[in-house]
Amino acid sequence: MQPLLELQDVRTYFPVRVGLPFGRRTAMVKAVDGVTLDVQPGEVTGLVGESGCGKSTLARTIVQLVPATGGQIKFDGVDLRGLSHAALKKTRRSLQMVFQDPYASLNPRMTVLDALAEPLRAHRLAPRQGTVSRVVELLESVGLSARDMRKYPHEFSGGQRQRIAIARALALKPKLLVADEPVSALDVSVQAQILNLIAGLCKSTGLTLVFISHDLAVVRHISQRIAVMYLGKIVEIGPTERVFMNPLHPYTRALLHAIPIPDPKRDRARMRQFLPGEPPSPLNPPAGCAFHPRCPYADERCKCQVPAFDEREPGHAATCLKLDSIR
Amino acid sequence: MSVLSVKDLRLRFHLRHGVVHAVDSVSFSIERGETVGIVGESGCGKSVTFLSLLGLIPSPPGRIESGTAHFNGRDLLRCTTGQLRAIRGRHIAMIFQDPMSALNPYLRVGTQVMEPLRLHPSCSRREAWSRAVTALQNVGIPDAERRMRAYPHQLSGGLRQRVMIAMAMITGPQLLIADEPTTALDVTVQAQVLAVIKKAQQETGAAVALITHDMGIVAGTCDRVLVMYAGRIVESAGTDAIFYRPRHPYTKALLETLPAAHQPGQPLLNVPGRPPDLLGEIRGCPFAPRCPHVVDACRETPVSLQPVGDDHASACLRVQAGEI
Numbered sequence: 203m204q205p206l207l208e209l210q211d212v213r214t215y216f217p218v219r220v221g222l223p224f225g226r227r228t229a230m231v232k233a234v235d236g237v238t239l240d241v242q243p244g245e246v247t248g249l250v251g252e253s254g255c256g257k258s259t260l261a262r263t264i265v266q267l268v269p270a271t272g273g274q275i276k277f278d279g280v281d282l283r284g285l286s287h288a289a290l291k292k293t294r295r296s297l298q299m300v301f302q303d304p305y306a307s308l309n310p311r312m313t314v315l316d317a318l319a320e321p322l323r324a325h326r327l328a329p330r331q332g333t334v335s336r337v338v339e340l341l342e343s344v345g346l347s348a349r350d351m352r353k354y355p356h357e358f359s360g361g362q363r364q365r366i367a368i369a370r371a372l373a374l375k376p377k378l379l380v381a382d383e384p385v386s387a388l389d390v391s392v393q394a395q396i397l398n399l400i401a402g403l404c405k406s407t408g409l410t411l412v413f414i415s416h417d418l419a420v421v422r423h424i425s426q427r428i429a430v431m432y433l434g435k436i437v438e439i440g441p442t443e444r445v446f447m448n449p450l451h452p453y454t455r456a457l458l459h460a461i462p463i464p465d466p467k468r469d470r471a472r473m474r475q476f477l478p479g480e481p482p483s484p485l486n487p488p489a490g491c492a493f494h495p496r497c498p499y500a501d502e503r504c505k506c507q508v509p510a511f512d513e514r515e516p517g518h519a520a521t522c523l524k525l526d527s528i529r
Numbered sequence: 530m531s532v533l534s535v536k537d538l539r540l541r542f543h544l545r546h547g548v549v550h551a552v553d554s555v556s557f558s559i560e561r562g563e564t565v566g567i568v569g570e571s572g573c574g575k576s577v578t579f580l581s582l583l584g585l586i587p588s589p590p591g592r593i594e595s596g597t598a599h600f601n602g603r604d605l606l607r608c609t610t611g612q613l614r615a616i617r618g619r620h621i622a623m624i625f626q627d628p629m630s631a632l633n634p635y636l637r638v639g640t641q642v643m644e645p646l647r648l649h650p651s652c653s654r655r656e657a658w659s660r661a662v663t664a665l666q667n668v669g670i671p672d673a674e675r676r677m678r679a680y681p682h683q684l685s686g687g688l689r690q691r692v693m694i695a696m697a698m699i700t701g702p703q704l705l706i707a708d709e710p711t712t713a714l715d716v717t718v719q720a721q722v723l724a725v726i727k728k729a730q731q732e733t734g735a736a737v738a739l740i741t742h743d744m745g746i747v748a749g750t751c752d753r754v755l756v757m758y759a760g761r762i763v764e765s766a767g768t769d770a771i772f773y774r775p776r777h778p779y780t781k782a783l784l785e786t787l788p789a790a791h792q793p794g795q796p797l798l799n800v801p802g803r804p805p806d807l808l809g810e811i812r813g814c815p816f817a818p819r820c821p822h823v824v825d826a827c828r829e830t831p832v833s834l835q836p837v838g839d840d841h842a843s844a845c846l847r848v849q850a851g852e853i
Contacts, residue, residue, distance in 0.1 A: 252715035252716065252717065252718075253715055359803050361803065389570035389571055389742070389803075389804075390570065390742065390744075390783065390786055390787065391570065391782065391783065391786050391799065391800045391803070392803060393786070394786040394788075394797040394798065394799035394800075395799045395801075397788065397797055398796050398797050398799060401794075401796065402796070416715070416716070417788075418716075419787065419788040419789040420788050422788065422793050423788035423791060423793055423794070423797070442793065443793065456717055457716060457717060459720075460716040460717045460719065460720040461716055461745065462719075462720075462743060462745025462746045462748060462749045463745055463748060463749070463789065464744035464745045464747070464748050464772070464784065464787050464789055464790070465748055465772060465789075466748040466749075466768050466769050466772050466773075467769070469745075469748045469749045470749075476717075476720055476721055476724065477717045477720075477721075478721075480685050480686075480687050480688075480715070480717075480718055481715070
């Protein structure tokens, strides 16, 4: 089957001015640095990593909110980078995004009706009569009611606002939805409601989802495949359960070790392995394997050689030179 | 012997459009050397409870309506500003969620770590300096001498939080209040910082009140847990009891909605609705509108935290009556 989304060596760099005085030198923040990823239609892919690893920038690059510096982003077989403005707008219909902060992503001066009708109007899909009924249908699909249509965002709670943002993203019946930390700003009891909603929508409409989160438990719950990012690169990718049961990359292992388990006995029983240090700056990433300064297994080779993907199980690969010695 | 014993604390905010019942009849105690987790969702009153004990709630609009809070035989709620100032930072220390806004960006790290020493016991500058360096080393800051001269913006989030811990622990307080100390940090750094707090606690024998919304952190670090909802403590018990034998429907719901408690791919159990608005008085149980076990009495009868077992208290009428 042809993948819906093909990322080939995608790079997104941001220039920053450094040095005193007056920042005369320009340096590059390599937010996304060579990501290759295929997403099959109907699949839920989870993207995890710590803050600053480039997962949000990758999301924004996929929907073309920030221009990529290099590489290919093929959506439905077409490279988005080469498209004209008009052609891109047409493609955007099938490529939608949900943002982390539902307080910031809705215009406070637009009613829910306006917010949900806007994508329809922008793409000239709003029939003269049917707009309101389409909006009602959307609201009901995310668990809100027609009564909410005339309200403004401030009248809703965080969870309800996120429902509105999801409804807005679904208004154009997209093929691919990119959700960037959609539940991180919500309380646990509300988080469960929104996760169920997203999972249900994917199942019922066959929507393809790229789900970004720093919360491994959430990603494990919702996605079939998982990609772990570190400093702008994917370091491990595989079927969700395989990655959790048999993590290959030392970073993935450390990440799994560090998540607190809400079960005191299991938490006491497990081995504690602390990762020293913190993620380095993407302005000046370490040479070789970017993880080597924190890696307990690193040797001389890791400091100079950039590791390539090493597939150990079907569809489960990691970028690490020392996979054999970690066993 | 308890370090802190709070009884019937009520805190209200008198706003133009009404009265917010932020903390309602909260009673608890913290024993020497123990770690107590205070969990609940945002807005449940877990932070303001402790801020009010330290006199850090601006008044107006905040007003403590009733209650006592005995710390070392002294009622914190009846202390003058001067008396509180002598306790804060010396006997009770606090660390906050966001170390960037809690540290002064204009002052060097060293100046800030030494400040509690310079304010409280009489201590020479030279001695304060060397104790501050030791404190930074104790929380695992490499190259502590040099970091003393750094400004907060030159440190990463994890290092800043370590500086906060060093600052809090330098006077050897009896009680450390940690308000979401790792929420702003990444998981790998979170694990390091929690270990640093644990180590500091073991060395000084301080009691720790750990305010968090993360049940995972509670499981890994706390001896006892207080669960808060809508400004009240709804359940209090040892950590294992809370996780394996919860006696309040809200605690149960909190544990059951966690993705980690489910088989991957299964729909998550969830609690319909959301926490109540604290504007105005809530008669009966605040969880009643969302509770699967609700009966008419729950909506009408005032509830309070009552013992339901060994070192286990619950504020559920039906649990207290032995019906659930």
